[in-house]
Amino acid sequence: MKQAHRIAVIYGSTRPGRLADSVGAWVQAQLREQASVQVDIIDPLVEGPAFKSVEARLAAADAFLVLTPEYNHSFPAPLKSLVDAVYGAWQAKPVGFVSYGGQSGGLRAVEQLRQVFAELHAMTVRDAVAFVDVWEQFADGASLFAPQRSERAFGRMLAQLLWWSETLRRGRQAQDYAQVA
16 A cells, blocks of 8 residues: 655745635545545644744655745745745755746746755656636635646646655655765
8 A cells, every 4th residue: 555645735925815725625625535535734833933843744744835926026034934944844845836826827937946846856747727717716715716737737746746755755764875976
């Protein structure tokens, strides 16, 4: 029997009135349909600035799914603080993205995060989910007006994330990545 994939879903925003809660609820609903996935929600709004307390949870994860808005053509400072608070937990693990924002759907933030995660020796998956004009996408707290396109994009991204999760988990079991990092 295959071992479940432990995915840490990381919220990127702490702003009052943030849309991370709607996007996160949608992501959690998508992940609940996957029998092979265990989810740990890491939310800087809940965790506060003492991110070292989540280091063990990040280390236990097989993969990461980052939910990021785009603020001023970049990703939010609380997300950067969380990423920078730990180092080894990210190594040799895959990262997927669900982004949201205005006309770019948060993709500029994702492209910057790809550079950050590359420096941390994490593997970002190619496909992502992007919600353009996010405030027009959700019918209520977690359901989309037109879910088909986003569900297809999420399915592609998740398939890649799980493939890399399994592949890199085997690699980490065969050899400690810290020996080559």
